[in-house]
Amino acid sequence: MTGEPVIELEGVWKIHGPNVEAAMADTRAGASKSDILERHGAVVGIADASFAVLRGEVFCIMGLSGSGKSTLLRHVNRLVEPTAGSVRVLGQDVLALEAAALRRLRAERVGMVFQHMALLPHRSVRDNVAYPLEIRGAPLARRWAVAAEKLRLVGLAGYEERFPHELSGGMQQRVGLARALASDPEVLLMDEPFSSLDPLIRRDLQDQFLALSRQLGKTTLFVTHDMDEAIRIGSRIAIMKDGRIVQVGTPAEIVTRPVNDYVRSFVQGIARDRLVAELERHP
Secondary structure, eight states, X not given: OOSOEEEEEEEEEEEEXXXXXXXXHHHHTTOOHHHHHHHHSOXXXXXXXXXXXXXXXEEEEEOOTTSSHHHHHHHHTTSSOOSEXXXXXXXXXXXXXXXXXXXXXXXXXXXXXXXXXXXXXXXXXXXXHHHHHHHTTOOHHHHHHHHHHHHHHTTOTTOTTOOGGGSOHHHHHHHHHHHHHHTXXXXXXXXXXXXXXXXXXXXXXXXXXXXXXXXHOOEXXXXXXOHHHHHHHOSEEEEEXXXXXEEEEOHHHHHXXXXXXXXXXXXXXXXXXXXXXXXXXXX
C-alpha cells in the first residue's frame, strides 16, 4: 500500500426525488432523513461523503441496511449518478467520461463482485470467467488461458467444465471473483460478496480473499454490514449511518476510539485480544 490515492470521492450527494436543492440545504443544516422525506418528499441516499482509497488498500464501507453503503460504492464506477460532488478513479474524473470511455473503465480497469453473482447458467465455469475478455474481443486461446489462471488463483482448478448449478454457493462466489480478476483490473469493487454464505464458508473466503489481496495488490473497496468482517479484511473502515460517513479509521482506531454511541454499539462486543489477532493478519 502506498500514499497514492486511487479512488477519491469529495462532497458526494445522492438525493432521490423532488426539491433536491432544498433537501440538500436542510440536510446540511442538520435535518434528519425522516425530516427531509416529510418536508420535501425526497430521500437522502448519500450526504456529503468524502474519502480516498490508497493504492493497494482494502477499504471497507460498513453500515446497516439502508445506510447508503452500496449506493456509495456504485458511484465509483458511475452505476449511480451523484446529485453533487466529484468522483476520481485512477486519476480520471469519472463524471466527465463519455459513454465509450466509461465502458472501457468498467471493462478494463475496475472489476466488480456482487453479493449475487448472476453467473450465466448456460455457460461453463471457464466461459463465465472468460466472458469479460470475450466482450473485449480477445482470441479464444487467450480467454481460456486467463480463465484457467484465475480459477487456479481462487482454488477452482479442475472445475473449468462444470456449470454454475453444479457448484456450491461458496464456489460460485469464487467463480465470480475469478471473473472480476480476468480483465486484470487495477480496482476491485466488492458489494457484500460473502454475506449470503454460511459462516464457515464465509470465513474461508475471507481468508482466501486476504491471501489474494496480498498476492495481487489490488486496490479494493469492500462493502459489508458485518463489523467482524470489516476488521478481518480492512486496512481502513468507513462507518455509515443514514447516508453519512460518521467515522473513518483503521480497525484499531474504530474499536478503541469510536467517535459516538452509534459506532460504539458496533464495536462493544469485540474483544481487544481478538482485535490484536486480526490485525496481525494484515500485511
